[in-house]
Amino acid sequence: xxxxxxxxxxxxxxxxxxxxxxxxxxxxxxxxxxxxxxxxxxxxxxxxxxxxxxxxxxxxxxxxxxxxxxxxxxxxxxxxxxxxxxxxxxxxxxxxxxxxxxxxxxxxxxxxxxxxxxxxxxxxxxxxxxxxxxxxxxxxxxxxxxxxxxxxxxxxxxxxxxxxxxxxxxxxxxxxxxxxxxxxxxxxxxxxxxxxxxxxxx
Amino acid sequence: xxxxxxxxxxxxxxxxxxxxxxxxxxxxxxxxxxxxxxxxxxxxxxxxxxxxxxxxxxxxxxxxxxxxxxxxxxxxxxxxxxxxxxxxxxxxxxxxxxxxxxxxxxxxxxxxxxxxxxxxxxxxxxxxxxxxxxxxxxxxxxxxxxxxxxxxxxxxxxxxxxxxxxxxxxxxxxxxxxxxxxxxxxx
Numbered sequence: 001x002x003x004x005x006x007x008x009x010x011x012x013x014x015x016x017x018x019x020x021x022x023x024x025x026x027x028x029x030x031x032x033x034x035x036x037x038x039x040x041x042x043x044x045x046x047x048x049x050x051x052x053x054x055x056x057x058x059x060x061x062x063x064x065x066x067x068x069x070x071x072x073x074x075x076x077x078x079x080x081x082x083x084x085x086x087x088x089x090x091x092x093x094x095x096x097x098x099x100x101x102x103x104x105x106x107x108x109x110x111x112x113x114x115x116x117x118x119x120x121x122x123x124x125x126x127x128x129x130x131x132x133x134x135x136x137x138x139x140x141x142x143x144x145x146x147x148x149x150x151x152x153x154x155x156x157x158x159x160x161x162x163x164x165x166x167x168x169x170x171x172x173x174x175x176x177x178x179x180x181x182x183x184x185x186x187x188x189x190x191x192x193x194x195x196x197x198x199x200x201x202x
Numbered sequence: 203x204x205x206x207x208x209x210x211x212x213x214x215x216x217x218x219x220x221x222x223x224x225x226x227x228x229x230x231x232x233x234x235x236x237x238x239x240x241x242x243x244x245x246x247x248x249x250x251x252x253x254x255x256x257x258x259x260x261x262x263x264x265x266x267x268x269x270x271x272x273x274x275x276x277x278x279x280x281x282x283x284x285x286x287x288x289x290x291x292x293x294x295x296x297x298x299x300x301x302x303x304x305x306x307x308x309x310x311x312x313x314x315x316x317x318x319x320x321x322x323x324x325x326x327x328x329x330x331x332x333x334x335x336x337x338x339x340x341x342x343x344x345x346x347x348x349x350x351x352x353x354x355x356x357x358x359x360x361x362x363x364x365x366x367x368x369x370x371x372x373x374x375x376x377x378x379x380x381x382x383x384x385x386x387x388x389x
Contacts, residue, residue, distance in 0.1 A: 049326060054241060056252075063264065070267055
């Protein structure tokens with residue numbers, strides 16, 4: 001026989017040779033000698049004896065650390081949500097949040113109360129007009145009250161005088177003739193023409 | 203489905219599925235369930251070296267942490283675990299063959315060590331030493347059957363061989379061990 005018979009194995013695990021019935025002994029001896037049976041039974045009994053020593057607690061600690069590290073890598077958001085923080089830190093964060101919210105709300109209300117309709121002037125373009133005269137204009141026709149038109153468009157008097165439709169809408173302004181050699185590069189504010197025009201409007 | 207079932211009532215396979223999704227409690231439960239058994243298995247397979255058994259146990263469960271998807275949930279977990287553990291031991295035997303160290307495989311008992319009567323504790327010590335002298339296949343078969351008390355069917359799955367081969371190996375291992383331990387007279 002070169003294989004372990006299931007029935008022989010059962011007998012080996014349950015009975016010593018002496019506990020076998022005469023029939024069992026006869027059957028057993030067709031597979032092995034009584035001495036072998038005793039040896040086998042002893043071996044099986046000795047083998048099944050539990051090992052006294054268990055694993056070191058350090059093994060579990062190491063494995064739990066590895067498990068946490070893996071969780072951190074695989075589920076960073078879940079880990080962050082599940083991580084514990086100290087109670088006082090949580091309380092401090094809540095207080096700061098409440099205080100900040102309160103301040104923000106208070107300032108917002110104050111702003112709302114003080115707000116009244118106001119015209120806000122905003123300068124985004126500065127234009128500097130520089131007029132270089134090489135001919136002294138003696139008469140300027142201004143279309144009142146659009147003084148700006150005079151400044152923007154310098155229409156020669158000869159053209160105005162030949163156009164009765166425009167001429168009818170204009171009022172001649174008496175101007176001092178500019179002296180030859182007078183500087184013409186003065187600022188608009190000091191311009192005698194403009195000052196006159198301003199006086200006319202008022 | 204298993205949401206309200208306590209972890210210790212869950213099957214190994216369900217726990218493994220939870221470990222795959224990063225559940226630490228499932229891992230702790232599985233470790234508690236198998237750590238002692240697997241430590242004893244490694245201890246018996248590796249010459250009762252408890253420190254070595256610790257290292258192997260840690261390595262085994264590290265495999266579960268790092269690659270839980272390696273386990274096919276349609277298989278029985280314990281069978282898979284013993285297969286992995288058995289392969290680790292075989293690798294260790296190969297490593298030991300390549301780099302032999304003194305006193306790793308016990309010498310055959312000498313004539314002067316024959317006791318007058320059976321001392322069971324001594325017999326067990328001698329048995330472990332005799333086991334270490336068996337071939338890896340015979341040793342694994344013997345340990346899984348008589349120490350881990352697995353069925354021959356489970357062993358055949360773990361060792362990937364027919365049940366008949368398992369029974370042959372068991373009988374051979376018993377004969378070989380009995381021959382080596384003949385010094386212990388049975389009265």
